[in-house]
Amino acid sequence: EPEVTQTPSHQVTQMGQEVILRCVPISNHLYFYWYRQILGQKVEFLVSFYNNEISEKSEIFDDQFSVERPDGSNFTLKIRSTKLEDSAMYFCASSEDWRELYEQYFGPGTRLTVT
Template structure:
């Protein structure tokens, strides 16, 4: 069964460093998402991406964040200058192949630890 994959599973970085989290969505999906979950808290929406552009973003997704789909398979989240409060699990999700397929399929997550 197709699945969303994410790399790395765990990333440790120092405050102020740039990180890139990578995701490979399900191949025939068209809608892509990043969510995050701070330890013990609810899952929060960060950004949605469709047709090579951001379709919606949350207040969390400020200028320090960016997303990219550099080729036909990868979907990345970049945090330019990490802060301690960026420590969280980051989940990629995809849905498709059409607009009416609402179920989102999540990857296993990347645990980001900012020290």
């Protein structure tokens, strides 16, 4: 069964450093998302991406964040200058097309620890 994959599973970085989290969405999916979950808190929407453009973004997704689809398979989230409060689990998700945008499939997540 196709699945969303994410690398690395755990990333440790120092405050102020740049990190790139990588995702490979399900191959025939067209819509891509990033969510985050701070330990003990809700899963929160960050950004959605379609046709090489950001479709929607939340207040969390400020200028420190960017997303990119550098090739036909990868989808990345970059945090330019990490803060302690960026420590969280980051989930990538994808959905097939506009008729099923609510049917989002999540990857296993990348645990980001900022020290």
